[in-house]
Amino acid sequence: MGRGRPEFPYGAVAGLRLWLIVFGTLAVPVLDNLAGGAMRIQDVSAALTAGLVLALPVEFAARAAYRRRVRRYQEEAGRLRAEAERLRERERSLEAELRRARVREEEARLLLQQKAWEAGVDAGREARKAEYSPDARAVDEASPAGFEEIVRRLLERDGLRAEVVGGRGDQAVDVLAVDAAGRTLAVQCKHTVGGRRVGAEVLYRINGTAGPVYGAAQSMVVTNGSFTRDAAAWGERHGILLVDREALLGWAEDADHVCRVVALAPPY
Structure with missing residues (x-):
């Protein structure tokens, strides 16, 4: 045959x-x-x-x-x-x-890593709080430059390398941070008086410069106030991490980790 x-x-x-x-x-x-x-x-x-x-x-x-x-x-x-x-x-x-x-094996591996990371974050909360945990008064009374320094120190407390790059010609980025996985995070800091709201135009600017100018894989806007509805919707649509007053105080006073605050993938 x-x-x-x-x-x-x-x-x-x-x-x-x-x-x-x-x-x-x-x-x-x-x-x-x-x-x-x-x-x-x-x-x-x-x-x-x-x-x-x-x-x-x-x-x-x-x-x-x-x-x-x-x-x-x-x-x-x-x-x-x-x-x-x-x-x-x-x-x-x-x-x-x-x-x-x-796929199941990879999911199980990531789940174990996630649980191990969560356990480490919980175990290190008191140490982070003792290292640096500014309260609401310190945040609200800070100057714009002081607010940038607060954000930088919070990022460093959580294990990132961070530097203030704000100033003339910063192109909408005030703090630049790099996590343990080598990912760059560009941060815009908006200090307000009386809990004023941050509009979408701030997000437009950082969205246009974070990647092209700074090579950042992710961008974030931090404020001690709040965000307008349009800003919140635009940020969600374009993947910009937003930290409002409530999230900021949880990050600062309660020593929560930044990855939890903004649902950022941990640097395994």
């Missing part, structure tokens, strides 16, 4: 057919000679007819046998194709199961 579709045995059939024609052609003269008769034209015609008649069944039998062989070949080829398709489907099923298993 592996050699392909069987070929009709033209050579063998032609040889046998010729042999039978010759045999039939010679049979009548031989019989006439044995009977002592003379060769006649009718005898030659009869001899040729006899040879052809003997050859026809051979032709028919050979073609019938060939058709049977072809049918068996086609049946076996169909069975092998079906078996090959079944094996391919099984292979695809096993590959899909392997991918699902790898």
